Amino acid sequence: MINLFNYIDRLSPIHRLTGASKLVCLVAWSIAAMTSFYTPLLVALTIASFALFRLARLRVKDISFMLGMMVVYILMNNLLIFLFSPGHGAQIYGTQTVLFKIAGPYTVTAEQLFYHLNVILKNACTVPIVLLFVCTTNPSEFAASLNRIGVSYRISYAVALALRYIPDIQREYHDIALAQQARGTEMSSKASLVHRLKAASAILIPLILSSMERIETISNAMELRGFGKKDKRSWYSARKFSAMDFLAMGVCILLVLVSLGLTMANGSRYYNPFI
Amino acid sequence: MENDIVISFEDFGFQYTAQAEPTLHNINLTIRRGEKVLIAGPSGCGKSTLAHCINGLIPNSYPGKATGKLTIGGKDALKLDLFGLSKMVGTVLQDSDGQFIGLTVAEDIAFALENDCIPTQELHEEVKRIAKLVDVEAVLHHAPHEISGGQKQRVGLGGVMVNEVDILLFDEPLANLDPATGKAAIALIDDIQKRTGCAVIIIEHRLEDVLYRPVDRVVVMGDGRILYDGDPDTMLCTDLLQRSGIREPLYVTALKYAGVTITREMRPSYLPELVLSEEQKLQVRSWFSAQPQPENTVSQEVLLEAKDLDFTYEGGHHALRGISASIHRGEMLSIVGTNGAGKSTFSKVVCGFEKAQKGSLTMGGIDLNTLSIKERADHIGYVMQNPNQMISKTQIFDEVALGLRNRGVSEEEIRPRVEETLKICGLYPFRNWPVSALSYGQKKRVTIASILVLRPEIILLDEPTAGQDLKHYTEIMDFLSQLNRQGVTVVLITHDMHLMLEYTPRAIVFNAGKVIADKSAAEVLNSPEIVEAAHLKETSLYHLSMACGIESAEEFTRRFIARDREVRK
Numbered sequence: 090m091i092n093l094f095n096y097i098d099r100l101s102p103i104h105r106l107t108g109a110s111k112l113v114c115l116v117a118w119s120i121a122a123m124t125s126f127y128t129p130l131l132v133a134l135t136i137a138s139f140a141l142f143r144l145a146r147l148r149v150k151d152i153s154f155m156l157g158m159m160v161v162y163i164l165m166n167n168l169l170i171f172l173f174s175p176g177h178g179a180q181i182y183g184t185q186t187v188l189f190k191i192a193g194p195y196t197v198t199a200e201q202l203f204y205h206l207n208v209i210l211k212n213a214c215t216v217p218i219v220l221l222f223v224c225t226t227n228p229s230e231f232a233a234s235l236n237r238i239g240v241s242y243r244i245s246y247a248v249a250l251a252l253r254y255i256p257d258i259q260r261e262y263h264d265i266a267l268a269q270q271a272r273g274t275e276m277s278s279k280a281s282l283v284h285r286l287k288a289a290s291a292i293l294i295p296l297i298l299s300s301m302e303r304i305e306t307i308s309n310a311m312e313l314r315g316f317g318k319k320d321k322r323s324w325y326s327a328r329k330f331s332a333m334d335f336l337a338m339g340v341c342i343l344l345v346l347v348s349l350g351l352t353m354a355n356g357s358r359y360y361n362p363f364i
Numbered sequence: 365m366e367n368d369i370v371i372s373f374e375d376f377g378f379q380y381t382a383q384a385e386p387t388l389h390n391i392n393l394t395i396r397r398g399e400k401v402l403i404a405g406p407s408g409c410g411k412s413t414l415a416h417c418i419n420g421l422i423p424n425s426y427p428g429k430a431t432g433k434l435t436i437g438g439k440d441a442l443k444l445d446l447f448g449l450s451k452m453v454g455t456v457l458q459d460s461d462g463q464f465i466g467l468t469v470a471e472d473i474a475f476a477l478e479n480d481c482i483p484t485q486e487l488h489e490e491v492k493r494i495a496k497l498v499d500v501e502a503v504l505h506h507a508p509h510e511i512s513g514g515q516k517q518r519v520g521l522g523g524v525m526v527n528e529v530d531i532l533l534f535d536e537p538l539a540n541l542d543p544a545t546g547k548a549a550i551a552l553i554d555d556i557q558k559r560t561g562c563a564v565i566i567i568e569h570r571l572e573d574v575l576y577r578p579v580d581r582v583v584v585m586g587d588g589r590i591l592y593d594g595d596p597d598t599m600l601c602t603d604l605l606q607r608s609g610i611r612e613p614l615y616v617t618a619l620k621y622a623g624v625t626i627t628r629e630m631r632p633s634y635l636p637e638l639v640l641s642e643e644q645k646l647q648v649r650s651w652f653s654a655q656p657q658p659e660n661t662v663s664q665e666v667l668l669e670a671k672d673l674d675f676t677y678e679g680g681h682h683a684l685r686g687i688s689a690s691i692h693r694g695e696m697l698s699i700v701g702t703n704g705a706g707k708s709t710f711s712k713v714v715c716g717f718e719k720a721q722k723g724s725l726t727m728g729g730i731d732l733n734t735l736s737i738k739e740r741a742d743h744i745g746y747v748m749q750n751p752n753q754m755i756s757k758t759q760i761f762d763e764v765a766l767g768l769r770n771r772g773v774s775e776e777e778i779r780p781r782v783e784e785t786l787k788i789c790g791l792y793p794f795r796n797w798p799v800s801a802l803s804y805g806q807k808k809r810v811t812i813a814s815i816l817v818l819r820p821e822i823i824l825l826d827e828p829t830a831g832q833d834l835k836h837y838t839e840i841m842d843f844l845s846q847l848n849r850q851g852v853t854v855v856l857i858t859h860d861m862h863l864m865l866e867y868t869p870r871a872i873v874f875n876a877g878k879v880i881a882d883k884s885a886a887e888v889l890n891s892p893e894i895v896e897a898a899h900l901k902e903t904s905l906y907h908l909s910m911a912c913g914i915e916s917a918e919e920f921t922r923r924f925i926a927r928d929r930e931v932r933k
Contacts, residue, residue: 309425310457318447323481
């Protein structure tokens with residue numbers, strides 16, 4: 090079964106940071122990377138992100154599925170950019186150095202390739218950081234962190250509950266699907282679209298009905314233990330900020346400033362090696 | 365000692381907003397600090413409503429009109445909110461899985477304290493203390509699916525004990541546990557009560573299992589009224605339990621069949637202290653000799669045969685280790701064992717939901733491994749435990765017809781087949797009803813009908829009677845025996861020992877992926893090693909026959925069951 094929030098419990102400096110500071114860092118890092126096309130900065134961030142990944146003691150094998158998805162996404166993204174606007178690079182950088190022609194408007198220019206390099210770098214410096222956050226943050230601590238940065242605890246807890254119930258519901262879905270198959274509901278790709286939609290409803294209705302029972306139980310259980318009465322709640326998995334947390338957040342906020350500063354000093358978001 | 369009273373109902377009545385009639389009438393009941401009270405009664409007798417009044421779900425979550433007075437901890441309970449009540453009353457719900465809120469054991473225990481905004485540091489200390497009390501320290505950082513049913517219930521108990529409550533309320537604590545774990549749960553409740561001195565209220569219809577440890581008082585309910593409120597010994601001298609549809613402890617029934625007059629002095633409610641005179645023992649012995657030996661009519665024609673089945677889940681869990689077993693045509697069989705013993709995996713392999721890596725599975729000479737899930741379902745029908753997990757149509761007729769329509773059977777043929785099946789299942793009068801109008805037991809029948817309509821030779825049911833009271837249990841099981849008499853082979857996967865003893869002559873016992881016994885249900889339950897390995901419980905009949913000097917506890921059990929079935933008909 091594929092776990093979406095793939096928390097991997099290891100001992101590392103990244104794991105030791107609190108969920109709240111990691112969330113702040115993630116947001117800051119993404120802003121810094123997304124607003125800028127300043128190539129030297131992107132290269133530096135990419136190198137740094139891979140280094141951080143190593144620091145968290147994660148192995149490529151742990152995240153191979155998610156990594157695969159990301160690579161597919163990056164390739165698709167670049168392919169579509171080229172298909173829809175092959176002249177985008179030339180437009181941005183103001184020059185056109187033709188390398189070779191393919192057909193029609195599809196001409197490969199050095200500017201376009203440089204633009205693609207920037208797009209790939211932007212992805213390459215954020216993707217590891219997102220994976221890092223997902224893999225090193227305990228889901229309950231994440232809920233506690235959301236609450237700390239100002240999200241209502243009811244919403245934060247809903248997130249934690251969803252994570253608690255996803256495996257149960259996956260298991261239930263699997264069981265219901267098998268029982269329906271035994272009664273002859275066709276699930277394979279052989280069936281037509283209409284049939285498959287019907288099959289889906291044959292699973293969804295029982296799934297929804299039994300989930301309703303579950304919801305009644307859980308909401309009674311929560312109320313009986315005093316959930317929602319007070320304006321605030323504390324969290325078992327909350328942790329105090331350490332010096333490292335402040336340092337990490339400081340560095341990431343500085344990054345945003347550097348990125349914005351470079352854009353302003355440069356007069357443009359783009360680093361242009363062509364003039 | 366006025367101030368010792370923790371709960372007091374005075375002429376209390378309650379009517380749900382959505383209902384035309386009151387559910388509770390004229391309730392007068394007081395419960396004192398440190399008392400242990402069992403509230404028993406069949407489904408629909410009002411015992412759950414009574415529990416909801418005590419823990420505040422009534423009127424806070426289920427609105428309605430209350431009459432009379434209800435005081436809890438000296439305060440008017442109807443004016444208290446859930447939060448205020450939760451400081452006095454801790455409720456452990458029936459569904460120990462559903463009430464597990466946290467992502468880990470520690471967080472679940474901490475939940476009530478978190479809501480009370482207790483600082484994190486204190487939380488950690490308190491959780492440690494409580495975890496020690498309910499003995500879950502070793503699994504503090506485990507997720508709910510990594511721990512056993514018994515452990516989940518302990519966590520549930522810990523989660524309400526953090527509030528330092530005066531009253532602990534258990535809503536059907538035995539419903540989801542295997543017999544041995546249930547026994548341990550009753551012992552734990554007893555233990556906790558002795559240590560904390562709080563009042564304990566246990567709502568349960570499985571009287572004998574609760575009486576494994578003494579209770580101070582039994583309250584029997586029926587039709588929203590209190591029928592009995594007093595000590596358990598006196599109650600067992602009467603025929604109140606039979607009249608109210610609650611199963612009497614088996615040894616008490618056996619004594620009554622033998623003509624022994626039960627008196628309060630015999631201490632009938634607590635088996636270890638049961639006093640029997642020599643004369644009474646003689647009565648039991650002569651009854652035993654006089655009972656005819658029940659015949660064993662087990663068909664020997666093998667219908668389904670499994671040989672050396674071996675199955676390992678993707679994650680590496682080796683669930684079946686060389687299973688060989690056979691199912692005979694026309695028999696009614698139970699498969700028992702602890703959670704994780706491999707009985708569900710076995711049924712999945714039989715139905716084709718999972719494929720065994722080794723071994724063979726044949727049915728009447730056909731190799732089942734060559735058939736798809738759908739093709740197998742024509743021979744073997746599988747009924748899930750929760751009917752809501754199976755029903756996907758809104759109309760009863762359509763639900764039962766679903767399997768046939770999927771198989772491309774013509775509408776002209778479908779109608780008579782569905783109607784015939786509905787008649788067998790006693791659902792014909794409801795054929796045009798929506799499914800949502802049916803009771804739980806009726807829904808269960810719909811799911812059985814929807815499998816039966818495909819005319820399988822074997823039907824396999826997962827815990828068909830879980831959570832049902834004696835009346836519904838008897839209804840479902842009598843229906844299944846009737847089907848069995850009509851020639852359907854019935855296989856039951858169960859924890860219920862009564863069910864095994866009463867309805868299935870043969871039992872296959874699974875343990876750690878292997879078959880450890882394949883013999884009569886009476887033999888299984890009278891052999892201590894198997895009972896222990898399979899997390900079952902010896903029947904009280906075993907102890908009674910020992911006490912009376914009857915050598916074959918197994919034969920005693922068999923004759924008792926035969927007699928009991930006659931009487932109950």
